[in-house]
Amino acid sequence: MIKHIIAAVATLLAFWAAYHMYTLDKEVHKLDNIHRTIKASEIVVQLKKPVVVKEDLTTDNDEAAKKAAEKKSKELDRKLQALKNKAGNIAAFKVSQTYKQNCSSCHGVNGRGIIGPNLVGKSKEYILEQLHAFKTGKRKNYVMYGLLQKLDEKQLDELSGEIATFKEKWEKYNNQ
Ligand code: HEC
Incomplete structure (x- = not known):
């Protein structure tokens, strides 16, 4: 009789242990998932940041470049006009x-x-x-x-x- 009880308890223990292992495994798996999600979101954030910064820089640069180009173009126009005048003067100065x-x-x-x-x-x-x-x-x-x-x-x-x-x-x- 005692043998049977011991066997039953041992079986129960075995089941309990197996179940416990299973839940633990699930828990670990869950944690693993959470960890992975966090990691993934970190990557997204990290990826986003430089892009945002880059965009800002690009627009700044674009503005500056635009202004510089406008300035240069005006300057070139002025120089060209001066050259034309000079050429005209030289041509007229026969x-x-x-x-x-x-x-x-x-x-x-x-x-x-x-x-x-x-x-x-x-x-x-x-x-x-x-x-x-x-x-x-x-x-x-x-x-x-x-x-x-x-x-x-x-x-x-x-x-x-x-x-x-x-x-x-x-x-x-x-x-x-
Ligand atoms: C290779 C260069 C050269 C060429 C070409 C040349 N000259 Fe001269 N000329 C000079 C130099 C140098 C002087 C200054 C001479 C001095 O002060 O002794 C001078 C001086 C003169 C002066 C005197 C200016 C003053 O203030 O007293 C006159 C005028 C003159 N040149 C006219 C001419 C004429 C006209 C031509 C073309 C036919 C000519 N030169 C070609 C170099 C040249």
């Missing part, structure tokens, strides 16, 4: 072929001077006198001396007259 070929490389296309001095504002008489002086070697300058040997009196006279008009021309085209 010089003779003789001046362009022989003199402009040193005195500039408008006489303002590069290597050679500024010729603008000098009278025809003064210029012609200097050209004669250079050509004869009275005023010593090898560059001007050599250059003037191939130009005749008529050309010197014309050039002097032309250069003397540069001041007026310059004022006319650069005040526009």
Whole structure:
């Protein structure tokens, strides 16, 4: 009889233990799930954050870039207009072929001077006198001396007259 009772209790215990193990397992499984859910939500939050920050930055950058682009475009327009004006002035500032070929490389296309001095504002008489002086070697300058040997009196006279008009021309085209 006692044997039977012990056997029954042992069986019950075994069942109880098995059941307990089963519930424990379920509990663990549940906890595991919760843990996983939390982990998953963390990932979502983590993923979201940088995106949000990034979006903010992008809009900021976009605004800044837009403004910078607008500013640049305006600046370019202004520069382009200035260039057009300048090109117009240069085109309008016509010089003779003789001046362009022989003199402009040193005195500039408008006489303002590069290597050679500024010729603008000098009278025809003064210029012609200097050209004669250079050509004869009275005023010593090898560059001007050599250059003037191939130009005749008529050309010197014309050039002097032309250069003397540069001041007026310059004022006319650069005040526009
Ligand atoms: C290779 C460069 C060069 C070329 C080209 C040149 N010159 Fe000159 N010119 C000079 C230099 C440098 C001087 C200054 C000389 C000095 O002061 O001794 C000068 C001086 C002058 C002067 C005197 C200016 C003054 O204030 O006294 C006149 C005028 C002049 N050049 C006219 C001309 C003419 C016109 C031509 C074209 C036929 C011409 N030059 C071509 C370099 C040049």
